[in-house]
Amino acid sequence: xxxxxxxxxxxxxxxxxxxxxxxxLIRDGVPSIMNPDDKSGLEMALQLKDExxxxxxxxxxxxxxxxxxxxxxxxxxxxxxxxxxxxxxAGADTxxxxxxxxxxxxxxxxxxxxxxxxxIDGDTAQVGPQIAEHLDLxxxxxxxxLKFDGDKTFTMKRHIEDGYQMLEVxxxxxxxVLSSANTPRYMNVGGIVDxxxxxxxxxxxxxxxxxxxxxxxxxxxxxxxxxxxxxxKPAGELYEVGTDEAVGIIIKKLKEKFILN
Amino acid sequence: xxxxxxxxxxxxxxMIKDFAEKExxxxxxxxxxxxxxxxxxxxxxxxxxxxxxxxxxxYGGAGGSNVMYSMAVxxxxxxxxxxxVIVSAHTSLCAAPILEFGTEEQKQKFLPKLAxxxxxxxxxxxxxxAGTDAAGQQTIAVEDGDNYIISGSKIFITNAGxxxxxxxxxxxxxxxxxxxxxxxxxxxxxxGFSIGKKEKKMGIRGSATCELIFENCVVPKENLLGKxxxxxxIAMKTLDGGRIGIAAQALGIAQGAIDETxxxxxxxxxxxxxxxxxxxxQFQLADMNTKTEASRMLVRKAAYKKDAxxxxxxxxxxxxxxxxxxxxxxxxxxxxxxxxxxxxxEYPVERMMRDxxxxxxxxxxxxxxKMVISANMLK
Ligand SMILES: Cc1cc2nc3c(=O)[nH]c(=O)nc-3n(C[C@H](O)[C@H](O)[C@H](O)COP(=O)(O)OP(=O)(O)OC[C@H]3O[C@@H](n4cnc5c(N)ncnc54)[C@H](O)[C@@H]3O)c2cc1C
Ligand SMILES: Cc1cc2nc3c(=O)[nH]c(=O)nc-3n(C[C@H](O)[C@H](O)[C@H](O)COP(=O)(O)OP(=O)(O)OC[C@H]3O[C@@H](n4cnc5c(N)ncnc54)[C@H](O)[C@@H]3O)c2cc1C
Numbered sequence: 001x002x003x004x005x006x007x008x009x010x011x012x013x014x015x016x017x018x019x020x021x022x023x024x025l026i027r028d029g030v031p032s033i034m035n036p037d038d039k040s041g042l043e044m045a046l047q048l049k050d051e052x053x054x055x056x057x058x059x060x061x062x063x064x065x066x067x068x069x070x071x072x073x074x075x076x077x078x079x080x081x082x083x084x085x086x087x088x089x090a091g092a093d094t095x096x097x098x099x100x101x102x103x104x105x106x107x108x109x110x111x112x113x114x115x116x117x118x119x120i121d122g123d124t125a126q127v128g129p130q131i132a133e134h135l136d137l138x139x140x141x142x143x144x145x146l147k148f149d150g151d152k153t154f155t156m157k158r159h160i161e162d163g164y165q166m167l168e169v170x171x172x173x174x175x176x177v178l179s180s181a182n183t184p185r186y187m188n189v190g191g192i193v194d195x196x197x198x199x200x201x202x203x204x205x206x207x208x209x210x211x212x213x214x215x216x217x218x219x220x221x222x223x224x225x226x227x228x229x230x231x232x233k234p235a236g237e238l239y240e241v242g243t244d245e246a247v248g249i250i251i252k253k254l255k256e257k258f259i260l261n
Numbered sequence: 262x263x264x265x266x267x268x269x270x271x272x273x274x275x276m277i278k279d280f281a282e283k284e285x286x287x288x289x290x291x292x293x294x295x296x297x298x299x300x301x302x303x304x305x306x307x308x309x310x311x312x313x314x315x316x317x318x319x320y321g322g323a324g325g326s327n328v329m330y331s332m333a334v335x336x337x338x339x340x341x342x343x344x345x346v347i348v349s350a351h352t353s354l355c356a357a358p359i360l361e362f363g364t365e366e367q368k369q370k371f372l373p374k375l376a377x378x379x380x381x382x383x384x385x386x387x388x389x390x391a392g393t394d395a396a397g398q399q400t401i402a403v404e405d406g407d408n409y410i411i412s413g414s415k416i417f418i419t420n421a422g423x424x425x426x427x428x429x430x431x432x433x434x435x436x437x438x439x440x441x442x443x444x445x446x447x448x449x450x451x452x453g454f455s456i457g458k459k460e461k462k463m464g465i466r467g468s469a470t471c472e473l474i475f476e477n478c479v480v481p482k483e484n485l486l487g488k489x490x491x492x493x494x495i496a497m498k499t500l501d502g503g504r505i506g507i508a509a510q511a512l513g514i515a516q517g518a519i520d521e522t523x524x525x526x527x528x529x530x531x532x533x534x535x536x537x538x539x540x541x542x543q544f545q546l547a548d549m550n551t552k553t554e555a556s557r558m559l560v561r562k563a564a565y566k567k568d569a570x571x572x573x574x575x576x577x578x579x580x581x582x583x584x585x586x587x588x589x590x591x592x593x594x595x596x597x598x599x600x601x602x603x604x605x606x607e608y609p610v611e612r613m614m615r616d617x618x619x620x621x622x623x624x625x626x627x628x629x630x631k632m633v634i635s636a637n638m639l640k
Contacts, residue, residue, distance in 0.1 A: 068268075068272070071268070071272060072272060072275075075272060075276070185309075186276055186279070186280055186309045187272065187273075187276040187309070188309050188310050188323075189273065189276075189309060189310030189311060189313075189314055189323035189325055189329070189333075190310045190318065190322070190323035190324060190325075191310075192269055192272050192273045192276065192323075192325075193269060193323055193324045193325050193329075194324075195269065195272060196268055196269050
């Protein structure tokens with residue numbers, strides 16, 4: 001089986017700040033990491049490799065520094081790494097990003113394409129489904145678990161709002177994976193030693209199959225109208241009272257806000 | 262001249278810090294309190310290659326450098342010095358001499374299982390009456406056909422009981438003094454070999470420290486490590502390498518204490534402000550950090566020289582001497598800056614101060630390091 005995993009390098013946003021003047025992310029001094037959902041998806045691929053044998057490729061689109069997550073993926077055990085980077089890709093929104101990735105994926109044979117559910121910097125959860133549309137493949141989003149029957153059928157457990165959905169899907173297909181699906185393995189020490197000896201294939205526009213007008217700034221219909229930091233809310237009101245009184249207070253407050261009448 | 266880590270080393274540091282934080286730190290207090298060997302941590306370390314970092318790939322190791330190995334012991338010790346010494350004794354005192362002095366058959370037999378962590382390693386030099394004066398070995402090995410018969414005992418042996426492979430020293434020719442000592446590789450189940458009393462210790466309490474007892478222990482001749490009567494040199498060279506590991510352990514303990522202290526002084530308020538606002542606190546922290554960083558430079562330099570196959574014995578001695586004394590001083594200050602809370606087991610600096618002391622004692626006391634350093638100056 002051949003698996004491709006889309007991985008994205010993101011700033012570790014747990015403590016990221018937004019510049020109030022420009023409305024853009026302050027990236028200085030924030031470490032870059034492999035997007036958590038993608039790492040979980042990568043773990044899913046590596047588990048399939050461990051159990052059934054599979055060839056795992058990772059692909060990322062990003063600036064030269066994104067090389068780091070590809071080395072990390074090598075150290076975790078992938079077989080091939082592709083770095084999409086070209087000036088023509090710059091300024092891409094989710095649509096243009098998915099076009100570029102789909103363009104590269106047309107050049108790679110696979111049975112299963114895994115993406116993260118969403119990237120912790122953009123948080124749109126659009127890229128995976130968009131790729132599936134461009135490639136006209138079945139897609140299953142919000143995956144918690146996936147099993148392979150060894151032939152061509154996957155059994156999938158999909159997280160939905162108030163429960164789970166079980167699906168059977170035939171290869172080839174696209175899935176988007178939640179970070180809660182797997183605990184990613186640590187990089188292996190021997191793998192780290194080898195990671196920089198291995199080749200990362202660098203692909204530009206000429207290596208992929210895509211219409212140039214779909215790429216970069218030109219191919220990005222999104223325009224950011226305004227970005228702003230969420231203001232700090234004042235501390236809430238605290239009542240130390242018994243249950244009955246508390247219920248009374250809550251109902252009164254909800255009525256004040258016209259949520260109850 | 263270059264003080265930066267390579268990209269591989271940066272990636273490695275990212276991994277090992279993450280591993281130490283998530284897998285090792287949560288157990289540190291319990292392992293100390295219960296004097297419990299953290300076998301489950303060893304298993305996890307084994308799985309990702311930490312038990313064989315500087316062992317070449319051809320023998321099942323990670324093929325990493327000594328710099329990487331020292332970084333591993335540092336980061337593990339920063340959260341749990343017990344875990345640091347388990348890795349250090351296993352790697353530097355058992356796998357390393359087999360790699361350096363073993364025959365091809367010995368390497369094939371022992372290294373893959375040591376490097377994969379399936380087997381843990383230990384090293385037995387010290388005896389009740391042969392500590393700093395290691396030449397005073399009383400354990401003897403007598404040739405008997407295809408075997409050596411070993412009788413005697415060792416004391417204070419790290420990883421004893423949990424290890425499968427023991428590199429030990431014994432007298433093969435009493436009349437020759439240091440030129441009559443040989444090294445042997447002994448497996449756990451060898452007839453006549455048993456583990457004696459376990460020590461109750463001040464620090465590194467999760468690491469097992471026991472007696473080794475040899476009662477007419479029959480060791481096949483193919484387990485002689487290196488040449489007959491060349492064991493003393495093997496032991497000294499092994500300790501040169503081991504000192505990088507212990508220096509890294511001391512460095513880690515110091516760094517761990519600093520990390521805890523920086524966090525604490527920002528939170529603790531007295532006289533209406535954080536105690537970090539007092540100049541005394543700031544100056545103590547500055548001293549702690551400067552000495553720890555200096556230790557790091559010495560440790561990395563010694564490891565680098567070993568990797569570059571340059572003589573590193575004096576560098577390792579300096580690194581161990583300085584890092585150990587720094588660990589003692591820094592942990593002492595860390596407890597002081599924590600006040601009464603630092604004296605309790607509620608905070609990890611209490612353990613760190615107890616753990617630090619051993620780094621001034623084992624693998625050659627600080628006095629021994631000074632002998633090594635000055636002997637080289639005066640020769
Ligand atoms: C409103 C908005 C405006 C933006 N404007 C710009 C802009 O003007 N210029 C600009 O440079 N960027 C811009 N971006 C960022 C850009 O859209 C993202 O880098 C990229 O499209 C991924 O989108 P996302 O982070 O929402 O990913 P999601 O759709 O949340 O990601 C889902 C999954 O898709 C995969 N994936 C996503 N991106 C990549 C990638 N690069 N390589 C490999 N796999 C990937 C991963 O598996 C990921 O988990 C904008 C983003 C938003 C939300
Ligand atoms: C927890 C622990 C783990 C250990 N692990 C191992 C192990 O795995 N394998 C192993 O072989 N050993 C191990 N040891 C033994 C350790 O290496 C010795 O304890 C150490 O070398 C000191 O020897 P000693 O205890 O006999 O002290 P002594 O040699 O009796 O020293 C007592 C004091 O006298 C000083 N001194 C001695 N001679 C001189 C001199 N000529 N000039 C100046 N000062 C001198 C010493 O520096 C020290 O301060 C371990 C010890 C401990 C406590």
